[in-house]
Amino acid sequence: MNVILDTRDGLEPELKTFTENRVKFSLKRLYWMVRKIKIQYSAVASSKTTCNQYCVISLETFDHHQIEVSMAAKDQRTALEMCLKKIYKLVQRTLHKSQQYGRFSKHLYI
Secondary structure: OEEEEEEOOOOOHHHHHHHHHHHHHHOOOOHHHEEEEEEEEEEOOOOOOOOOEEEEEEEEEOOOOEEEEEEEEOOHHHHHHHHHHHHHHHHHHHHHHHHHHOOOOOOOOO
């Protein structure tokens, strides 16, 4: 799995390692199914609400399904957590649908 981090501002090294570790931990059961994951952080400068940090996660599975989720929160870590929770559910659903219709083998050898 390739983890690609993208941000408009400079990314702190602490946040970068936290993001990589959190992604690997959150998707550890479905780690083998994800080919590439791209995480993009952005912030809205003049926001009227307190939720001004955005996290967009887009990933590609081994059977070429594209999944993209975006969330807004107070800080980047909370936005990442909410996105990963939603991504995990969507990847699980993709796996079950693929197995049901026979498009994806139960065992994948890399």
